[in-house]
Amino acid sequence: MLQFDFDIILKTLPYLLREGMVFTLTLTALAAFGGLVLGTLLALMRLSTIPGLALFATGYVNLMRSLPLVLVIFWFYFLVPYIGQAILRTERPVEVGAFASALITFTLFEAAYFSEIMRAGIQSVPKGQLSAGYALGLTYRQVMSYVVVPQALRNMLPVILTQTIVLFQDTSLVYVISITDFLGAASKVAQRDGRLIEMYLFAALVYFLISFLASLLVKRLQARTAIIR
Amino acid sequence: MKLLGIAVALLALPGLASAQDLTGTLKKIKETGTITLGHRESSVPFSYIDNNAKVIGYSMDICGKIVEAAKAELKMDKLDVRLLPVTSSTRIPLIANGTIDLECGSTTNNAERQKQVAYTNTHFLTASAFVSKKAKNLKKIEDLKGKTVVSTAGSTNMKQVVEANAAKGLGMTVLPAKDHAAAFLLVELDRADAFIMDDILLAGLVASAKDPGLYQMSDEAFSLPEPYGIMLRKDDAPFKALADRTTAALFKSPEGEALYRKWFMSPIPPNGINLNVPLNAMLRKMLEKPTDSADPAAY
Amino acid sequence: MNYNWNWGIFREPNPEGSGTYLDLLLMGLNWTLATAALAAVIALVFGATIGVIRTLPSRGLVLAGDAWVEFFRNIPLLVQLFLWYFVLPELLPKAAxxxxxxxxxxxxxxxxxxxxxxxxxxxxxxxxxGIRSLPRGQAMAGTALGLTTAQTYRYVLLPMAFRIILPPLTSELLNTVKNTSVALTIGLMELTARTRAMQEYSFQVFEAFTAATLIYLVLNASLTFLMRRLERAVAVPGYVTGK
Structure with a gap:
């Protein structure tokens, strides 16, 4: 049983990277961006004085944070076309491809986590700055987009990036709906060629290196922002 | 092939009209210029991935014909064919929610599923059996008493196994696997003693295994031979009519038998192994008198 | 919506012969709870040990502790489960x-x-x-009292540190519960897996998922409630979490 064949990795590397890693990284980047935008909106809603908005945002965030990602992936894979139909008022469910479905799922799921981060970030901006903004005659929208949110983003950047690394790892769960991300590609090769050990060890190594190096960068960034403050 | 397309188009001519009169999947195809086929990754030789990551198989070829016919009927110059991998567990919800338009795999057609989806003409018949390592000497269902067995989540086989397990008090531990390859892997790794699945798929998996000589098929079947059909959405008569017409014409023509021989009686990728499943009386009748009946007794 | 709703499905018998579909889901919940409980104990024992090790003055131990954390934190859980389930047995001697x-x-x-x-x-x-957040004076006070390092941790630092980190530990406990669902990929029939099985047997996708969602919500709320009670019960008056 124990015959390592690491040639298989070299041979399939183009497939693993082109089919798998590109999917994983694109999904991570887009979902992180979308999740951050939506998460910031949710955080603003939660902190707003309009009771309905705050209630909705709180409910949404708590709901998402209570569910396992695996369950949410299934939910959305089957449900999103009907939601699309209801929103766009089309006569048939909207066809959503595998990538779009995964992107919607991760964006909506991660938004809950990003919103908690952004809420802490917004609350970290001293109240006096808001008052100063209003005193200058800025509207709520202007105060938020020019004064509060940029600072919240900067204060929270290391946490946001750390959450993005978690997201990067979480994207591997699309395996459960047979979408070919990096792990999916590796596991297809593993099953087809009977090279389980090599492929799974290699996948683990790649995920480790990317996450580890990224977290080192985050730590350095954290040290730098800490000095500026 | 072209002739067939034209023939189908001519047949459909009276009903042919502008996009406004189209309904269901045909309307969707016309409007979006695309059709999405759900395929399997390890349903050898129906729908699986070869060494070049290309999706091939008997069901894929049949779906190809339906796609051509749709393109001809809708008079489209260009029709984009998208492929999406599905599993036994995701295929039915994905047909229902419009993510895929045709499921080209190895899906058993039964009355229960017909409440959710529709099927075109049956393209194969297979019984549920099991495969295990020769060394374990498992041949009959009784031999599985107290064993750990695996089946593919969402398959009819899975349901039959858990039902038989309860009814006959076999005391088996039943593991679900995501797809056929993952299930077979558990047998290969000795995580499971046997894999319960449609016999033709088991034959295909053994044929593409690293060491086919290690495995044996059971002597006993869990079910009568059941029909396989290509799935489409329920309540979509025009599209189903098109698919039925196309597959019936294909099966009755010499091309139908040639297609059968290509996948079941000739060497197939990836290992060039010949499954050698001759056309028995039942399968021959299936080709000669195409039907979408879910009743095993109808064949 | 082209879908046949059937909320009565939960009272219908499941094909496994283990009662109704609702029973099927509750059996899944049992496995979720059992898996999460064992996982939580393991996480707490190893996490506390490694966490303490990383605050000790020994460079070698700190490095080992860091390595542990980096290894388990930087590989996706799914991949880790595959390593334990598929790869580990093949690397061991045949009998093992x-x-x-x-x-x-x-x-x-x-x-x-x-x-x-x-x-x-x-x-x-x-x-x-948590340990780092304590004033340095506490460890020094322990030493001044003549406590050994082990005693300082046991009687001074850890009781305080654990109280401080109880809220984040609560969310890690909830994460542990949720993460058990990833084990469905290695054949564990926990709640999410049973939900899918119900969908596959009965085709009632949305009823099954709705039920699972509600069960997870209730589970989450109950655990949060219990942990808040615990926080209040162990709170030190006048200190951070004491109110």
Whole structure:
């Protein structure tokens, strides 16, 4: 049983990277961006004085944070076309491809986590700055987009990036709906060629290196922002 | 092939009209210029991935014909064919929610599923059996008493196994696997003693295994031979009519038998192994008198 | 919406012969709870140990603790479970590998240990942060009283540190519960897996998922409630969490 064949990795590397890693990284980047935008909106809603908005945002965030990602992936894979139909008022469910479905799922799921981060970030901006903004005659929208949110983003950047690394790892769960991300590609090769050990060890190594190096960068960034403050 | 397309188009001519009169999947195809086929990754030789990551198989070829016919009927110059991998567990919800338009795999057609989806003409018949390592000497269902067995989540086989397990008090531990390859892997790794699945798929998996000589098929079947059909959405008569017409014409023509021989009686990728499943009386009748009946007794 | 709703499905018998579909889901919940409980114990024991190790003055130990955390934190849980389930038995001597594979409930043990070790890296981070957050004077006071390092940790630092990190530990506990669902990929029939089985047997996708969602919500709320009670019960008056 124990015959390592690491040639298989070299041979399939183009497939693993082109089919798998590109999917994983694109999904991570887009979902992180979308999740951050939506998460910031949710955080603003939660902190707003309009009771309905705050209630909705709180409910949404708590709901998402209570569910396992695996369950949410299934939910959305089957449900999103009907939601699309209801929103766009089309006569048939909207066809959503595998990538779009995964992107919607991760964006909506991660938004809950990003919103908690952004809420802490917004609350970290001293109240006096808001008052100063209003005193200058800025509207709520202007105060938020020019004064509060940029600072919240900067204060929270290391946490946001750390959450993005978690997201990067979480994207591997699309395996459960047979979408070919990096792990999916590796596991297809593993099953087809009977090279389980090599492929799974290699996948683990790649995920480790990317996450580890990224977290080192985050730590350095954290040290730098800490000095500026 | 072209002739067939034209023939189908001519047949459909009276009903042919502008996009406004189209309904269901045909309307969707016309409007979006695309059709999405759900395929399997390890349903050898129906729908699986070869060494070049290309999706091939008997069901894929049949779906190809339906796609051509749709393109001809809708008079489209260009029709984009998208492929999406599905599993036994995701295929039915994905047909229902419009993510895929045709499921080209190895899906058993039964009355229960017909409440959710529709099927075109049956393209194969297979019984549920099991495969295990020769060394374990498992041949009959009784031999599985107290064993750990695996089946593919969402398959009819899975349901039959858990039902038989309860009814006959076999005391088996039943593991679900995501797809056929993952299930077979558990047998290969000795995580499971046997894999319960449609016999033709088991034959295909053994044929593409690293060491086919290690495995044996059971002597006993869990079910009568059941029909396989290509799935489409329920309540979509025009599209189903098109698919039925196309597959019936294909099966009755010499091309139908040639297609059968290509996948079941000739060497197939990836290992060039010949499954050698001759056309028995039942399968021959299936080709000669195409039907979408879910009743095993109808064949 | 082209879908046949049937909320009565939960009272219909499931094909496994184990009662109704609702029973099927509740059986899944049992496995979720059992797996999460074992995983939480593993995460707490290893996490606390590694967390403490990383605050000790020994450079070698700190490095080992860091390595542990980085290893378990930087590989996706799914990949870790595959390593334990598929790769580990093949790397062991044949007899040991066979023993592992034929272990009854192998998915449960692999899942619980896998999730536990994965979570231990996060718990270790919290424990380390908790100990670091204590004023240095506390450790010094312990030493001044003549306590050994072990005694200082046992009687001075850890009781305080654990109280401080109880809220983040609560969310890690909830994460542990949720993460057990990943073990469905190695055949564990926990709640999410049973939900899918129900969908596959009955085709009632949305009823099954709705029920699972409600069960997870209730589970989450109950655990949060219990942990808040615990926080209040152990709070030190006048200190951070004491109110």
């Amino acid at each position: 590998g066979m023993w592992l594979k034929t272990l009854p409930n192998a998915s449960f043990w692999t899942g619980a240990i896998g999730v536990g070790l994965f979570m231990s890296s996060r718990v270790a981070e919290q424990v380390k942060a």
